[in-house]
Amino acid sequence: MALMNKVQNIVVLYGWRRNAFLLSSSRSISTFATGCDNRILKSPSLVSLDFPDVWSSSSTNYSEPVMDKLASEHTARIIDGKQVAEEIISKVANEVTRMKKTSGEVPGLGVILVGERKDSIIYVHNKIKACEEAGIKFKLTEFSDNCTDDEVCDAIMQFNVDPSFHGILVQLPLPQHLNEEKILNVVKFDKDVDGFHPMNMGNLAMRGREPLFIPCTPKGCVELLIRYGVEIMGKKAVVIGRSNIVGLPASLLLQRHHATVTVVTALTSNPEEITREADILISGVGVPNMVRGSWVKPGAVVVDVGTYPIEDKSCEQGYRLIGDVCYEEASRVASLITPVPGGVGPMTVAMLLYNTLESAARKYNFVLTS
Amino acid sequence: MALMNKVQNIVVLYGWRRNAFLLSSSRSISTFATGCDNRILKSPSLVSLDFPDVWSSSSTNYSEPVMDKLASEHTARIIDGKQVAEEIISKVANEVTRMKKTSGEVPGLGVILVGERKDSIIYVHNKIKACEEAGIKFKLTEFSDNCTDDEVCDAIMQFNVDPSFHGILVQLPLPQHLNEEKILNVVKFDKDVDGFHPMNMGNLAMRGREPLFIPCTPKGCVELLIRYGVEIMGKKAVVIGRSNIVGLPASLLLQRHHATVTVVTALTSNPEEITREADILISGVGVPNMVRGSWVKPGAVVVDVGTYPIEDKSCEQGYRLIGDVCYEEASRVASLITPVPGGVGPMTVAMLLYNTLESAARKYNFVLTS
The missing domain is CATH 3.40.50.720 (NAD(P)-binding Rossmann-like Domain)
Structure with a gap:
């Protein structure tokens, strides 16, 4: 019962209308024996099952660490992502220089930013900075919060056909009124440096397969x-x-x-x-x-x-x-x-640059240092 | 250490050559600190990680149930898959009849069978029988054990372009010498009634997405x-x-x-x-x-x-x-x-028929009973 309460909370909190599914799903099970339900399968569509994950209030309220309980002197070793990322970006930069010398080309990344979300702006800023550091060509296309699906898709399609861009990134999340699936599916599979295309996700999941991008x-x-x-x-x-x-x-x-x-x-x-x-x-x-x-x-x-x-x-x-x-x-x-x-x-950020480099390397048959 | 023994057993048992990966992977980690390894990323390719799952010998030796330990009188309720499947197939048959009346069309399933594996032959036989029962058109294309990738791909492509086939099934496993990935990727995404295309697998994995076939x-x-x-x-x-x-x-x-x-x-x-x-x-x-x-x-x-x-x-x-x-x-x-x-x-088998019916329904805009 605790679970059903949780689900009801989700419905109440988010004004989520999928309770229709919960009702119909349980109805279909209970009416199966009586033969009233004539559907061939009782399984619902998968999208009808989707609802937002809402973590229970006891865990979502921010609370300060309880230090007095921590008698232990032990301290974990810190994984220094900043240092490792810098090292990778510097190696990417070396490869970009080598690519330029060998083929006259550099990797290019097209980025779409929609709206004014502070965090998205910061993330995109960090990506631009890192691209500059690594010598990767960068183009930012910005849209206002109230743009349409078609405008965003058009911008993606321009990056799709432009041979000087090897990666395309749509900064997420998009404003609610836009169709994320439709927009992400426009990104050409072999420029999907974010790895969010279902084809890449499927190949990531399946043994024996290799996605173009992770x-x-x-x-x-x-x-x-x-x-x-x-x-x-x-x-x-x-x-x-x-x-x-x-x-x-x-x-x-x-x-x-x-x-x-x-x-x-x-x-x-x-x-x-x-x-x-x-x-x-x-x-x-x-x-x-x-x-x-x-x-x-x-x-x-x-x-x-x-x-x-x-x-x-x-x-x-x-x-x-x-x-x-x-x-x-x-x-x-x-x-x-x-x-x-x-x-x-x-x-x-470092992996984004690596994926973009790898995409360009694939195109120009440029062999990365290994 | 038990794990490494297990992995070594795998290598020994299967003559598996991927131990090269295990060695190179541990080497890359150990040499990272000395800076001898110049690769940008330490992550290996995913396919290089794949090896067959070999269950430990203690569990794989068939052994009879130990009944004397089972003092309990309790017996689980049996899930009668046979009965449920029959019911679904009979409903699929009704829908096929209705589709034929409405549109003059019936769903069609193309099946590829390679080689002489006994179990595969039985499975395919069961599928044929069920299709006949449900009124689904069925065509079996058979190949000998020593056929080529191209022969199998050609047969798939014929089903791909034939509008009277709405589903294509390649009976697995294929003989070792054939390239399963290459062959399965030829199956048109919207006739992939087995749901093994990476695009369908990706959409199965991703929330907010619906695969064409599960x-x-x-x-x-x-x-x-x-x-x-x-x-x-x-x-x-x-x-x-x-x-x-x-x-x-x-x-x-x-x-x-x-x-x-x-x-x-x-x-x-x-x-x-x-x-x-x-x-x-x-x-x-x-x-x-x-x-x-x-x-x-x-x-x-x-x-x-x-x-x-x-x-x-x-x-x-x-x-x-x-x-x-x-x-x-x-x-x-x-x-x-x-x-x-x-x-x-x-x-x-019942789900295969359902997926084939659904594929045909999608094509003819035929609304299934729901």
């Missing part, structure tokens, strides 16, 4: 694990969250690396019982400090993909970023941990 | 769960095995139904500890009687996708099929269980 954030997480000597094969990995951008591809990628993967969602009861079993814990839900020290297995590796702005007037921008993981608590339990900021964030 | 076996499993009133949302589901045909799509589909899903592989240590937590347990590895009663949580729902022929001269065909699950033991613990045969098998 989504940047999960790819950055696994690259960090490998660089810090974390064995993935045979380990228990838990991914918190199942977004198309982070949770889903992270779980698929860890499976390809032979981890035993569990995906925890907002509907999982007692998620901490599951996360406490994880050798590798990746969280990507955007709920500040949700993952407490007590959620972490001693010695586990914790990768925090969440970023959430918290007002802080002492900071230059007026806010600071915090992650899904209560760092102060978790770092007393884990063996390795990524900080926020300076953990996964910079790696996402 | 792979028949997992779709049949979930249809059974729904019909037997099993709540999936919020439940812990464990899928044993991660094949592209069963394990992977089953885990993705259960996630779309909001289960908390763990995928157990041959590299998972102590799989029984994980399966004992499962409210819903789906096994699809083809290892007879691997899942013992002690692997099952009391009251769990057990779905057995495995089919394995065991010599039995008392049977008409000289063998009988047994599943991954030790039925006698598990049925004393579970609340609901599928038998082998008569559980998931017939549902796979």
